[in-house]
Amino acid sequence: MTSDTASSAKTARPGDNRVAPPSMLRRYGSQMGIIGVGIAMWIAFIVVAPSVFLDWDIYKAFAETTPLFGVLALSLTFVVITGEIDLSFPSIMALGTAMFCLTAEAGWPHWLALGAGFLTGLACGWINGALVARLSIPSLVITIGTSFLYRGIELVLMNGTGVALTKAKYGAMLDLFTAHPFGIPVETIWAIGIAIVLWILLNRTKFGAHVFLVGDNPTSADLMGINVVSVKTRAFMLMGVVSVFAGLMTSFVGFYFWPTTGDGALLSTIASVFLGGTSVFGGTGSIVGSLVASYIIGAINAGIVSAGINAFYTQLAFGLVIVVSVVLQTIIARRVRRQSIRGK
Amino acid sequence: MPAVSAARETATGDAPQPVPGRTPIIELRNVSKTFGEVRSLSAVDFKVYPGEIVGLLGDNGAGKSTLVKTIMGYHSPDAGGEIFFNGERIHDWSVARARALGIETVYQERALAEKQPIWRNLFMGREPRNRWGLLDVRRMKAEASRLMSAHMGFTSAAVHPDNVVMTMSGGEKQGVAITRALYFDAKLVVLDEPTMGLSLSETKKTLDFVQGIKTVGKSAIFIDHNIFHVYPVVDRLYVLDRGKVAGVFLKSEITMEQLIDRLYHVARTGTID
Numbered sequence: 001m002t003s004d005t006a007s008s009a010k011t012a013r014p015g016d017n018r019v020a021p022p023s024m025l026r027r028y029g030s031q032m033g034i035i036g037v038g039i040a041m042w043i044a045f046i047v048v049a050p051s052v053f054l055d056w057d058i059y060k061a062f063a064e065t066t067p068l069f070g071v072l073a074l075s076l077t078f079v080v081i082t083g084e085i086d087l088s089f090p091s092i093m094a095l096g097t098a099m100f101c102l103t104a105e106a107g108w109p110h111w112l113a114l115g116a117g118f119l120t121g122l123a124c125g126w127i128n129g130a131l132v133a134r135l136s137i138p139s140l141v142i143t144i145g146t147s148f149l150y151r152g153i154e155l156v157l158m159n160g161t162g163v164a165l166t167k168a169k170y171g172a173m174l175d176l177f178t179a180h181p182f183g184i185p186v187e188t189i190w191a192i193g194i195a196i197v198l199w200i201l202l203n204r205t206k207f208g209a210h211v212f213l214v215g216d217n218p219t220s221a222d223l224m225g226i227n228v229v230s231v232k233t234r235a236f237m238l239m240g241v242v243s244v245f246a247g248l249m250t251s252f253v254g255f256y257f258w259p260t261t262g263d264g265a266l267l268s269t270i271a272s273v274f275l276g277g278t279s280v281f282g283g284t285g286s287i288v289g290s291l292v293a294s295y296i297i298g299a300i301n302a303g304i305v306s307a308g309i310n311a312f313y314t315q316l317a318f319g320l321v322i323v324v325s326v327v328l329q330t331i332i333a334r335r336v337r338r339q340s341i342r343g344k
Numbered sequence: 345m346p347a348v349s350a351a352r353e354t355a356t357g358d359a360p361q362p363v364p365g366r367t368p369i370i371e372l373r374n375v376s377k378t379f380g381e382v383r384s385l386s387a388v389d390f391k392v393y394p395g396e397i398v399g400l401l402g403d404n405g406a407g408k409s410t411l412v413k414t415i416m417g418y419h420s421p422d423a424g425g426e427i428f429f430n431g432e433r434i435h436d437w438s439v440a441r442a443r444a445l446g447i448e449t450v451y452q453e454r455a456l457a458e459k460q461p462i463w464r465n466l467f468m469g470r471e472p473r474n475r476w477g478l479l480d481v482r483r484m485k486a487e488a489s490r491l492m493s494a495h496m497g498f499t500s501a502a503v504h505p506d507n508v509v510m511t512m513s514g515g516e517k518q519g520v521a522i523t524r525a526l527y528f529d530a531k532l533v534v535l536d537e538p539t540m541g542l543s544l545s546e547t548k549k550t551l552d553f554v555q556g557i558k559t560v561g562k563s564a565i566f567i568d569h570n571i572f573h574v575y576p577v578v579d580r581l582y583v584l585d586r587g588k589v590a591g592v593f594l595k596s597e598i599t600m601e602q603l604i605d606r607l608y609h610v611a612r613t614g615t616i617d
Contacts, residue, residue: 223455
């Protein structure tokens with residue numbers, strides 16, 4: 001490096017360009033893509049139904065409903081980055097909430113009942129993690145199994161009946177999940193709060209760093225002394241705890257715990273994670289992406305119905321948005337990679 | 345007579361020493377390894393001095409990888425074989441022990457997490473934390489930047505720790521893996537065919553990184569069957585043949601042409617002379 005530092009701007013050598021600082025596109029490509037899709041869709045909704053989408057009420061509506069699966073997408077992001085998937089979380093939502101209801105109805109103080117609920121979630125997550133990581137069973141298969149298992153236990157425990165979560169009995173808990181401080185639905189405050197905590201966990205802790213490495217190259221992680229089994233198990237346990245939280249929130253928002261709680265949360269959650277730019281192959285993913293994507297999914301739901309379009313179009317719109325954005329992400333990633341290798 | 349033959353070495357009772365009087369960082373004495381009927385190593389004496397790069401040449405099946413795996417602790421030698429680290433006899437030699445003492449292996453390809461930036465790879469498994477227990481990302485990036493220009497020979501203006509490993513060339517990836525081993529206080533780096541599958545210019549880069557190991561005063565064992573890759577960077581060479589040390593050469597005492605002649609001779613007759 002004698003004269004080339006001075007003249008590098010003009011006579012850039014291809015060899016050097018390859019290791020040039022990554023562009024904004026390269027580093028935040030998928031996040032920028034997803035935010036772009038979100039904004040484009042929002043403008044489209046405003047154009048189609050200005051009376052609905054220039055009114056605060058619609059935003060309040062999906063600020064209340066989106067976090068119910070949004071928080072699930074945030075924690076599922078961890079599991080997917082490790083290269084696994086969890087399909088049993090809807091059942092964990094129900095089983096954990098059932099434990100809360102049963103113990104609370106039996107007279108336990110609510111904080112203790114909450115503890116029982118969250119412990120159940122941790123235990124379910126641990127079982128998933130142990131089966132997947134310790135015994136190397138494909139998570140896609142085994143979490144279908146545990147999904148039936150957890151749901152089955154819950155249905156047996158509840159004997160198929162629900163629990164009414166009345167104001168008189170569960171006043172404080174209801175406030176926790178349904179209040180509107182400063183006119184903002186508390187569900188969204190929870191979602192943003194959890195997103196911040198999980199962002200720090202993923203990007204600023206050893207555990208988070210190991211989640212990326214384990215998903216990217218488990219052999220190499222193992223050689224460097226990272227406990228792959230433990231990292232994956234902890235990711236599943238995180239999913240378990242957050243599932244119970246989502247189950248409780250869903251139930252209190254509806255003032256009733258249904259034994260079927262969690263049904264219907266599966267697809268929107270998974271869609272949010274993949275729409276948010278987390279790779280199905282593991283190793284890459286983003287909390288911000290999952291959060292924004294969950295609101296996009298929520299907006300499609302709320303938007304289509306309130307724009308007066310037939311609700312049958314919702315699924316069609318879901319499908320289009322998800323397929324188009326995942327394809328775009330793949331193309332962008334491939335182009336960026338090729339550019340950096342060619343030194344262009 | 346430039347070459348030091350195995351026979352003469354045994355006769356004088358001492359291997360050629362680049363730094364006379366210093367204790368080898370690792371020494372194997374009379375190490376044999378038998379797998380069932382097959383004798384992979386027989387009575388091998390092998391040593392590496394501090395600051396020395398030792399080449400290990402030999403055909404497929406000569407026992408290169410058995411020897412290296414013994415050094416790394418994957419195999420324990422048959423009864424009668426001894427392993428010394430810094431002159432001290434180690435009885436319970438194991439993978440964990442070898443790593444704790446500072447023997448790091450650079451595995452090709454498998455070594456890096458390809459989708460992660462350089463800084464995450466360099467600190468893999470040993471991430472520094474700040475006083476709140478959170479990752480010290482700023483320090484990792486700054487340190488990665490420094491290491492890349494100091495050790496890896498990238499021009500500092502052009503390199504960025506946020507580059508994803510996937511976008512780097514094969515030689516550069518080896519550079520990252522070697523730097524990682526050195527940074528974490530490896531005293532002896534084992535390079536298992538680091539140039540395999542690399543283009544000519546990438547091989548050159550990798551060899552430069554291997555030279556870098558010596559500059560920082562660490563040792564390395566360089567295993568390859570390509571003499572043209574091994575010869576330029578090593579100080580001393582072991583030639584293995586059918587489980588035996590067929591010859592030990594100081595590079596300063598043998599030219600590449602002479603060495604090639606010897607290797608042909610070994611291949612034909614099984615002896616160096």
